[in-house]
């Protein structure tokens with residue numbers, strides 16, 4: 001099992017290799033793009049695009065792309081990704 005901080009650091013390293021984080025106002029763009037790709041696969045999986053098919057592996061691949069983009073967004077905005085998700089989990093716990 002890999003902890004979230006290690007994953008975040010790996011995302012940082014890959015982004016550095018790819019030329020570094022984009023300026024803050026553009027960091028949301030990959031999230032929107034990947035959300036669109038994931039959404040399309042979900043629609044295909046639901047039969048909304050006749051003649052097209054997807055697989056669980058393709059869905060998982062697009063989900064991973066989306067997670068990568070979301071983590072990169074947080075890191076690029078200097079947000080503590082781990083603290084953010086833990087805070088949200090706490091909020092959901094309080095709702096029950």
Ligand SMILES: [Mg+2]
Pocket residue numbers: 034037061062065066
């Ligand atoms: Mg993708």
